[in-house]
Amino acid sequence: MNVSEDLDRRFRERAAAEGALDVAYDFVDTPIGSLLVAKTDRGLCRIGFDPEPERDLDPLAQLFGSKVLRAPKALDEPKRELDEYFAGRRTVFEVPVDVVFDSFRLRVMDELARVPYGSVTTYGALAAKAGNPRAARAVGMFMNRNPIPIVLPCHRVVGASGSLVGYGGGLERKERLLQLEGASLTLPM
Amino acid sequence: MMEAVVVPPFERFYVEHRDGVFAFLVRRLGRDRAEDAFQETFLRALRSYGSLSHASNLRAWVFTIAARVAVDDYRRRRPEPLAGEPASEDNRPAYAELEHLADGLPPKERVAVVLRYGYDLEYADIANALGSSEEAARQAASSGVRRLRRKGVQL
Numbered sequence: 001m002n003v004s005e006d007l008d009r010r011f012r013e014r015a016a017a018e019g020a021l022d023v024a025y026d027f028v029d030t031p032i033g034s035l036l037v038a039k040t041d042r043g044l045c046r047i048g049f050d051p052e053p054e055r056d057l058d059p060l061a062q063l064f065g066s067k068v069l070r071a072p073k074a075l076d077e078p079k080r081e082l083d084e085y086f087a088g089r090r091t092v093f094e095v096p097v098d099v100v101f102d103s104f105r106l107r108v109m110d111e112l113a114r115v116p117y118g119s120v121t122t123y124g125a126l127a128a129k130a131g132n133p134r135a136a137r138a139v140g141m142f143m144n145r146n147p148i149p150i151v152l153p154c155h156r157v158v159g160a161s162g163s164l165v166g167y168g169g170g171l172e173r174k175e176r177l178l179q180l181e182g183a184s185l186t187l188p189m
Numbered sequence: 190m191m192e193a194v195v196v197p198p199f200e201r202f203y204v205e206h207r208d209g210v211f212a213f214l215v216r217r218l219g220r221d222r223a224e225d226a227f228q229e230t231f232l233r234a235l236r237s238y239g240s241l242s243h244a245s246n247l248r249a250w251v252f253t254i255a256a257r258v259a260v261d262d263y264r265r266r267r268p269e270p271l272a273g274e275p276a277s278e279d280n281r282p283a284y285a286e287l288e289h290l291a292d293g294l295p296p297k298e299r300v301a302v303v304l305r306y307g308y309d310l311e312y313a314d315i316a317n318a319l320g321s322s323e324e325a326a327r328q329a330a331s332s333g334v335r336r337l338r339r340k341g342v343q344l
Binding site for chain 1: 196199203207227232235
């Protein structure tokens, strides 16, 4: 006899409500495709494009612990903020995040978080703000490995010529996000 | 020896075993009580999951938890000792004592002995928990019992 959807849902809710999970995750449908959204009890820890549980769950378990469970209700807040963002009704995310970076990367990601909605900056400018103007390539790598894209807005970082350069979720998505925000690719001097 | 493998993310473990565990609990407790017991089983599993050091025999592990939850449920509803239930001196339930005694057995034999003599499961259910044939479950239980008897344990 199989577990009913209702029983399954109640178990997942209780597991999350007990605080017994290392990571709760769910999927969100957005205009740029389905996203994996995951959080620890401290905050949002992962947003992933083109989610495939077979591939995505193991890295989460390795980083945060094996108690990883899909628990839709636990993700209500971040899902609501993402919905509002994609509907054009939210320009700043308020959900707490749980990401850990060391020294230079931390300074870069802090600067990234300050790039306002609807504007863009360059890899080099971000590197300079973080204290190392020559580190544009490293900044590019940090953007590529951003654990919570969209919320940490690496789509707002472009090349010195104004070209989009690259995006972990594919250039098409970067373009869609910038369009959604009404960003013009005219760079600040 | 079974190869020790990394403990999978709980989601995968849960999805793999939820239907089998639920069907087992329905057989033991009936549909109505099985739902609470199901949640209790996987909540207990979740609480201990982080301290598992290997993933061999996760199926037997979760069925043992389910069997314990079913016995607890049964005892709560029938506080009087059952006729024929072996009394244990320190008042611990028979299965708790047996789990302790069976600790040194090879994993499959341990599970088979505990489920058969501690929880009174049918061999069909033990086979299900072990992911083996009924015959193999029967053999594991009897060879486990022989091993315990050689150590002077009375069963």
